[in-house]
Amino acid sequence: MNKNSSNIMALAPNTSNKRETVCIFGTGDFGRALGHKLIQSGYPVVFGSRSTQTSSLIPKEAEVLSHAEAAQKAAIIIIAIQRQHYNFLIPLAEILRGKVLVDISNNLKINQYPESNAEYLAQLVPGAKVVKAFNTVSAWALQSGTLDASRQVFVCGDDMEAKQMVMDIVRALGLTPLDQGSLLAAQEIENYPLQLFPMWKFPILLSLGLIAFFFFYCLIRDVIYPYVYENKDYSFFIAISITNRICPILALILLALVYLPGVLAAIIQLYRGTKYRRFPDWLDKWMLCRKQLGLVALAFASLHVLYTLVIPIRSFVRWRISSQTVSQALNNKTEPLDTTNAWLSDSYLALGILGFFLFVLLGITSLPSVSNNVNWREFRFVQSKLGYLTLVLCTAHTMVYGGKWFLSPSSYRWYLPNAYMLSLIIPCTVLVIKFVLIFPCLDKPLTRIRQGWERNPQYSE
Amino acid sequence: MNKNSSNIMALAPNTSNKRETVCIFGTGDFGRALGHKLIQSGYPVVFGSRSTQTSSLIPKEAEVLSHAEAAQKAAIIIIAIQRQHYNFLIPLAEILRGKVLVDISNNLKINQYPESNAEYLAQLVPGAKVVKAFNTVSAWALQSGTLDASRQVFVCGDDMEAKQMVMDIVRALGLTPLDQGSLLAAQEIENYPLQLFPMWKFPILLSLGLIAFFFFYCLIRDVIYPYVYENKDYSFFIAISITNRICPILALILLALVYLPGVLAAIIQLYRGTKYRRFPDWLDKWMLCRKQLGLVALAFASLHVLYTLVIPIRSFVRWRISSQTVSQALNNKTEPLDTTNAWLSDSYLALGILGFFLFVLLGITSLPSVSNNVNWREFRFVQSKLGYLTLVLCTAHTMVYGGKWFLSPSSYRWYLPNAYMLSLIIPCTVLVIKFVLIFPCLDKPLTRIRQGWERNPQYSE
Amino acid sequence: MNKNSSNIMALAPNTSNKRETVCIFGTGDFGRALGHKLIQSGYPVVFGSRSTQTSSLIPKEAEVLSHAEAAQKAAIIIIAIQRQHYNFLIPLAEILRGKVLVDISNNLKINQYPESNAEYLAQLVPGAKVVKAFNTVSAWALQSGTLDASRQVFVCGDDMEAKQMVMDIVRALGLTPLDQGSLLAAQEIENYPLQLFPMWKFPILLSLGLIAFFFFYCLIRDVIYPYVYENKDYSFFIAISITNRICPILALILLALVYLPGVLAAIIQLYRGTKYRRFPDWLDKWMLCRKQLGLVALAFASLHVLYTLVIPIRSFVRWRISSQTVSQALNNKTEPLDTTNAWLSDSYLALGILGFFLFVLLGITSLPSVSNNVNWREFRFVQSKLGYLTLVLCTAHTMVYGGKWFLSPSSYRWYLPNAYMLSLIIPCTVLVIKFVLIFPCLDKPLTRIRQGWERNPQYSE
Secondary structure, eight states, X not given: OOSTHXXXXXXXXXXXXXXXXXXXXXXXXXXXXXXXXXXHTTOOEEEEOSSOSOOTTSOTTSEEEOHHHHHHTOSEEEEOSOGGGGGGGXXXXXXXXXXXXXXXXXOSSTTOSSSOHXXXXXXXXXXXXXXXXXXXXXXXXXXXXXXXSOOEEEEEESOHHHHHHHHHHHHHTXXXXXXXXXXXXXXXXXXXXXXXXXXXXXXXXXXXXXXXXXXXXXXXXXXXXXXXXXXXXXXXXXXXXXXXXXXXXXXXXXXXXXXXXXXXXXXXXXXXXXXXXXXXXXXXXXXXXXXXXXXXHHHHHHHHHHHHHTGGGOHHHHHHHHHHHHHHHHTTOOOOOOHHHHHHHHHXXXXXXXXXXXXXXXXXXXXXXXXXXXXXXXXXXXXXXXXXXXXXXXXXXXXXXXXXXXXXXXGXXXXXXXXXXXXXXXXXHHHHHHHHHHSHHHHHHHHHHHTTOOSSGGGGO | OOSTHXXXXXXXTTSOSOSOOEEEEOOSHHHHHHHHHXXXXXXXXXXXXXXXXXXXXXXXXXEEEOHHHHHHTOSEEEEOSOGGGGGGGGGGHHHHTTOEEEEOOOOSSTTOSSSOHHHHHHHHSTTSEEEEOSTTSOHHHHHHOOOOSOOEEEEEESOHHHHHHHHHHHHHTTOEEEEOOSGGGHHHHHHGGGOSSGGGHHHHHXXXXXXXXXXXXXXXXXXXXXXXXXXXXXXXXXXXXXXXXHHHHHHHHHHHHHHHHHXXXXXXXXXXXXXXXXXXXXXXXXXXXHHHHHHHXXXXXXXXXXXXXXXXXXXXXXXXHXXXXXXXXXXXXXXXXXXXXXXXXXXXXXXXXXXXXXXXXXXXXXXXXXXXXXXXXXXXXXXXXXXHHHHHHHHHXXXXXXXXXXXXXXXXXXXXXXXXXXXXXXXXXXXXXXXXXXXXXXXXXXXXXXXXXXXXXXXXX | OOSTHHHHHHTXXXXXXXXXXXXXXXXXXXXXXXXXXXXXXXXXXXXXXSSOSOOTTSOTTSEEEOHHHHHXXXXXXXXXXXXXXXXXXXXXXXXXXXXXXXXXXXXXXXXOSSSOHHHHHHHHSTTSEEEEOSXXXXXXXXXXXXXXXXXXXEEEESOHHHHHHHHHHHHHTTOEEEEOXXXXXXXXXXXXXXXXXXXXXXXXXXXXXXXXXXXHHHIIIIIIHHHHHHOOOOGGGGTTTTHHHHHHHHHXXXXXXXXXXXXXXXXXXXXXXXXXXXXXXXXXXXXXXXXXXXXXXXHHHHHHHHHHHTGGGOHHHHHHHHHHHHXXXXXXXXXXXXXXXXXXXXXXXXXXXXXXXXXXXXXXXXSHHHHTTSOHXXXXXXXXXXXXXXXXXXXXXXXXXXXXXXXXXXXXXXXXXXXXXXXXHHHHHHHHHHHHHHSHHHHHHHHHHHTTOXXXXXXXX
16 A cells, blocks of 8 residues: 555545545645645645635635634644744634644754643643644655655644544545654654654764775775885775775674674673663663664675675786786796685685675664564574674684784784784674673673672662 | 464464354355354354355354344444445345444456445445455465465444454454555555556566667677677677676666656756646656666666676686687787776776665665655655765766777777667766756755745746 | 654653553562653552562652552553462452553463463453553563664553553553454463564474585585595585585575475365365475575575675685686697587576576565565565566576586486486476466366365365
């Protein structure tokens, strides 16, 4: 039903004359758009306006009356007016008694006012039943009918029956009402359309910082160093080689940062001997954006895979391999197969593939529709067990990548170690702490603390 | 809960004797299947039939009575009979007064009758409470219990209480009821199971047409031309080389066609000076299938990626590289590294990877469960900003692919330019128009028009 | 709204004093966690406990009273006590009359008791309205506020109003209530959190068995055989070469096993001449886990793709190609292009790509949010038509892989055929049977049987 079939219905007006009249206060853009749509869906619409002159913009099927007259014609009144003008409703309080007032307003900033617009409206007109709805839908979307985005309309209100009436209208317009409970939820509903990926800000800023750092680090080692000492122009490394160094490094570091707050929390709980004290704020916030950190890490891992797989198509790589082969042929020598090398190369690739595969699995289970079909035990199994396995595989992949030269001093340039070594610091730390925490002498008290046991109960006050 | 656990419950009959009796009119396949399932879920079932002889096909736990007798035994009557036989209910009108009639019928064609079957039923038996339900579930699925497909049952009706009773039965059978509002929604619900990807028809037909055109175009240039002039058999190019030319071309053209209607709409609105007039029909339809166009484009892009990544494994490519290297060795010369070439090759690959990566992101955000979790502002940010960035990257990728030979006359064969050049026409047009529309002298009036301003208000009548 | 914004609200206590008092029986871990969360959301909380001494663990905003006193203060009582202690409620029956009792208990094993805990509670306190809820949420998740996992709370109960009250509390805590119908659903709800991917057990065990078999099979052929006869150390084949043999074999076999039960069912129905008899149990179970089988097959196919695409990066492959080229150069000969080989190699790759592409499409449509947006006809089209096409393409891919050596005796080692040949047995069987079933002489009676026709109606008793 989410297809656009509902539009077809909406375009067939007057299919029914059973619909109750809806009143709209305000003839602004959203009020008119909603009026149009309601008329298309078979609702008689009456506008309440200061000037009762019919504007050419108002759908001509609708009546335009004074606020008081319009309100008397309908049981449901949609308040398509900005919050600062709500005052004009106070004199109408008597007429609005028992009516359903639908607050559709939005603010310009998150938490702009101490109370939500809908609660403010309920205070101004205490006799009316206020319902919050429609604020997440744009006038443009209503008008054009191209609701590619979410069709969800959050509805909340204290009066069950009033809420039900509004939800029926929402459905009739081809949208999906979502009952969010009492009017207390209005603040949250009003903040919702103002957000722009709030949980993603920290992971993305962190990534940008890390990208900048590692980009210059690799630029120095891989482009500037050979230019200075060997006078070779490797500037084209920027396009693929350096990017393909940065991506896996970021993927690994961010993945480790997903699991770091967990082990930090365990240490804090062990140290405090209780779970009944709040974590520091930064740790709380960090824990809340772990999913986003993980998904950003997955994005970098995917880029790394793509960048790696195109290696054999690169004209530079083809040139290098071909000139090596030609020089071998000219020198008349054939190299024997180095089995150790074959083992290292193959297991490094295999570890990477398995790590990436599990990583993608983790990503899929974090899709809302998948994680909703999974119970708590299954979710923990996937995100914790499989997650740590992914971290272990990816860390091992990076270590084996270095191969025989891992930690060898000859790979230092200007005292700078190879960039991938830096990326191993955090994952190794996390894995070592986690390994220590698995020991029964630490795991047992931790489990008991998480089940509610306290070392020094008096601390919990 | 969407797992098959509900089947386990359903297989445990008689767990309760609290269930109210359900009457089923009609002993056809669906009636019997529903009867079986209801009995399994603990409902006493009585069938209403013309012949009250118990057929061996009817579950033996069920009673079979005449229509009038059966109707008196239950508050809910499921009408498992085809619409053309609904007339027989007219004489029963008195007995059916106040009963809940569940219309489960489907039609053979979309919009077969002027009014939906459920509304027709409500007209025939005005005293009954008609609820539409179960029409999206197949008898086979009910019987076999293997409900891999959607478990959603759309329910609509004018009587809230009746609807609630039916939704409880739906839940008891292990299905998910979805309240679609009043009986007006019945037409849409009845059309739903008859659809076969209606929104996908245009994108898929368009793709097939473009595939045919570009296949023959490439066949002439890449297989027939060398056969005629050089007498070489490159027919095996059909399997991978030519497919890998068609896929990126289609991906780019279809992606550009996603954004073309948007810029056309902007031009129309600017020209008309109002947003309150409908777009031409073809533009409306085009805008409604943009998501599907984009997903088909993504499919072709994914195929292009796979086809590109297998290039180094192809035996032809291995042969070509190896013979080039051998001839270099035999001629005793080593080619130096061409840095310009390395830059072009690497940046072409990098642009492609980044474009594809963003394209996949766009695809993921169009998954229903993801786009439902995103507000309007976020959706616009992703689909518009990131979408245009994808188009820019993919267009640039195609341009750099040509490299030094881009637009060079030497690459023409039989006066036919290379196929990828044709694919650049639409994307470049879209990007140029979009670029022009961003200028403040056009962007400002457009924004005002979209906020409801009109140049010549009298036009809007 | 699924973002963590709801936590922000939850952290703002006392935003309202309208909330009704909630009573919690039991001061265990979950009771306290729920109490904390309720207080944060603005509910006055009173604990009912045997010892009315205020423990430091109990939130200090809450009152602690005897059970009888606490129960009188609230209309809703949450029973945070284990089932075996429910007996103490019997003497309180008079006080609990008309109250809403929320059963939040879980068991240790699936179907531990004959009736669900909630139904047992309803029997013990017949005057109360029992609602099952909250059992799928963990105390830890409630406390930490990091509800990354499912926010769904399954709610069931016989009293509509009581259920509504509990669902409002669920919403106020930032969770999503899901009405599961009457108290009969309690057993299922109680079993839900105890499951660990029940439908995945068979596919995963089967895969492990097949992996073990094919691993040793390939080890013998590819590592031990050359070691014995040619004294070559190919042990590094384990990392990639052998894995990349096992993955496609498992993908193909498991994909064929998805379609095998369907053709077996058709044969059984044709033989019996009716669809009204149950399939054997093993077939029923097999049919229920087809989706999981298919997804495991897709996982192996994806691994196969990754393992194949890294082939040109492997140091062993680079060494082999380079030494072949060098020896060609040293022998001063250039091999001509083998067109047949090029055709075989390219079409084998193309078939694989198309098969994998369709396979991924099948996987995407099995995502819950996608399959819910698809009607029965569309689902059947995708899963049956596209599914068989995938099987045909993958089988053809495997056959062409063998190329000229397919079924040739020279590729036997120790009388063992190449492993991929074994993998073709089941898919070919399925395709041959399916092909036979498509013939009208079998298809027509089968269709009639599936529409309810019976050859020997007396069998159906």
